[in-house]
Amino acid sequence: MERFTILQKDTYVDSLASLFTMSVLMDCEGVENAYAGMATPSSKQMMEELGLADDAVRGAGENDFVIAVRASGREAFEAAMAKTKKEEPDIAVQKPAFSTVEEAVRANPRANICSIAVPGEYACEVTKQALNQGLHCIVFSSNVPLEQEREMKELAREKGLLCMGPDCGVANINGAAFVLSSINNRGPFGICGASGCGIQHVAAFLHEAGSGVSQTIGTGGNDLKEQVGGISMLMGIDALENDPDTEYIVLISRKPADSVLQALTARIRECKKPVVACFMGADRAAVEASGALWAGDLDGCAQQALSLIGKQIDFDSDEALTAMARSAIEGMSAQQKYVRGIYCGGTYCDEVMQTMQRTIGGVYSNCPLSPELQLADSRASVKNTVVDSGEEEFTRGRPHPTLEPSMRLPLIAKEGEDPETAVILLDFILTPPEHIDPAGVTLPVLTSAMEAARARGGRLAVVCSVLGTDADLQNVSLQRQKLLDAGVYVCRSNRQAGQLAAKIIQLKKERDEA
Known part of the structure; x- marks a missing residue:
């Protein structure tokens, strides 16, 4: 080389x-x-x-x-x-049209929003420049210290401007999809979330049901930590409450810090519009006491939102999932025991582990639900394992797997070679800048793994969910069908994919012990 x-x-x-x-x-x-x-x-x-x-x-x-x-x-x-x-x-590499934010604003005086994707060490200074020019900010940059994030957001609050991010990959403002956002119908729901794939998940179900979003505001994953204080989400609630196109507000995040949850529930209590709150892992009673509709997971969040307009989601029944699981274990060898997940979305990774542990116990990971389940080596699975391939050990110096699906192919191939693997579990998250055919890129390694399992005298089950809309360039329906045609079990949601994977492992164990 x-x-x-x-x-x-x-x-x-x-x-x-x-x-x-x-x-x-x-x-x-x-x-x-x-x-x-x-x-x-x-x-x-x-x-x-x-x-x-x-x-x-x-x-x-x-x-x-x-x-x-x-x-x-x-x-x-x-x-x-x-x-x-x-x-x-x-x-292509070009000299910039403008050397400073101030120059750009002078040339575009009607601009009111700035998308920032500079290296993390420069994000705070550039964001402050944009805020001082009167611009709302979408900060895609990551690896920004929490004290700098707080500094940026306090300035935004002082100026009455939204600071979305750092590490904000999803925002849809007045119908314009920014950064990694899926393309969604317009509708009455305003979403503010600290989880990009959580926002995308709920928005996709709203779109599929014939409704849509007024705005989606990404806060960045650290906004609800103690050090930042939920500044962007609190301002997001204000903005959505004052937005004439928003009739209902949906809030999404992993469990907020205790003090931040108190501030959020106090603000929800005063909100004049109906609120659905999905603070995964937070105390239900505390959320419901604020007057919000409580949702424990992303599917429930979408279901609660749609209930406000008299619609519902038809998820697969438990009986249907059990029937799929019984079909999947036919032909599996005695060696096959474990599920191996390779994920793009961090929130989806958390959700699927929480879902599966109710049936099959603890799941090992590079970002585990509890410390004793921490992998010593992110590339060496232990029993039931799900890894977030978007974590730094996989993406350092490489594109995120949401943007470049081929980045996780070596991990999938390795799990497919392991004779103890019974299920490979995946998420597909569609975004405008992603590869035009992520399913097509991934299928050769999946079919090869399934063929290798058959050659060893077993059968490999591949289970996945696909997040996106039919307005996305990749078209979620076409991506799902391509996977189905190859023998992949494609579930309605990530949670249901986790339920199916866990049922397969459970039924396989029961069969082997009978």
């Missing part, structure tokens, strides 16, 4: 565009590894760790853009670079 570097001096390319470039490069034949990004100290350290750094990288300044590639030869490298220009022409 040879190392190649392209250095663009004094050229800024944002984080989202850099991720797209990396996605294209990593998918090219002959490319072993690649990195694209601004030459910040943390990025240069990452390139050193990935074996991609050379003297050009080491000498690059923080205002320089770097593409570093390890490939089989110059021909493979040049073909890969040509592919980035052909497939992603809009993110």
Whole structure:
């Protein structure tokens, strides 16, 4: 393998565009590894760790853009670079139109929102510049210290502006889908959440039921922590209460810090519009005492929201899931005992582990529900295991699997080779900038794993859910059908996928012990 570097001096390319470039490069034949990004100290350290750094990288300044590639030869490298220009022409390296936020505002005086995707170490300063220019902010940047997040949000509150993020990948404002948001119908529901896939989940069910969203406001995953104080969610409730297009408010997050939950329930109590609250793991009595409709999980949240307009979701019955599980275990060998999940969505990862542990006990993970279930090695499964492949140990120097589905294929292949694997459990999350066919990218490794299990005298069950809408470029119905045609069990929701996977393991154990 040879190392190649392209250095663009004094050229800024944002984080989202850099991720797209990396996605294209990593998918090219002959490319072993690649990195694209601004030459910040943390990025240069990452390139050193990935074996991609050379003297050009080491000498690059923080205002320089770097593409570093390890490939089989110059021909493979040049073909890969040509592919980035052909497939992603809009993110080709260019000098910025404006050098400061102030310049951009002067040239676009009607602008009122700023999408920020700079490296995390610069996010606070750039966000404050945008806020001082009177702009609401959607901050896609991640790895921002909590004290800086608090600083950004206190400034936003002072100026009466929304600061969505850091680490906000989902926002749909007045019908415009930002960053990684699915495309949704307009409707009466305003959603504010600290979980991107949680927002997407509820919005997709609203869309499917013929309703839709007025606004979706992502707060970033850390907003409801003690150090940040829920500033964005509290302001989001204010904004949705004052929004004439919003009739109902839906709030979504993992369990908030105790003091933040108290502040939220106090604000809900004063809200003039009906509120559905899904604070997963929070005390039901405390939530219901605020006057909100309580939801314990994402399916329940969507169901409660739709009940406000006289609609409901037809989930698979327990009997139907049991019948699928009985079908799935036919032909499984005695060695096959465990479920192995490889997930893109962090909230979905949590949800499926909570769902399964009620039936099969504790589930090991790189982000476990309890410390004793922590994996020593995120790439080495133990018994029943679900890993979040979007965590830093998998994405450091690589695109997130939501953007580039091929990133988790080696993990799927490894689990498929394990003779103890009975179920491979997956989530598919559709977004506009994602690969146009994530199911198609994943199916070859899944079918290969199923064939290998048959060759060993067993049968591998693949269970999944697909999150998205028929308005997404990938079309959720087409993606589901492609998986079904290949023999994959496709469930109505992530929770139901977890229920089915757990039933398969439970029934298989009962059969083996009979």
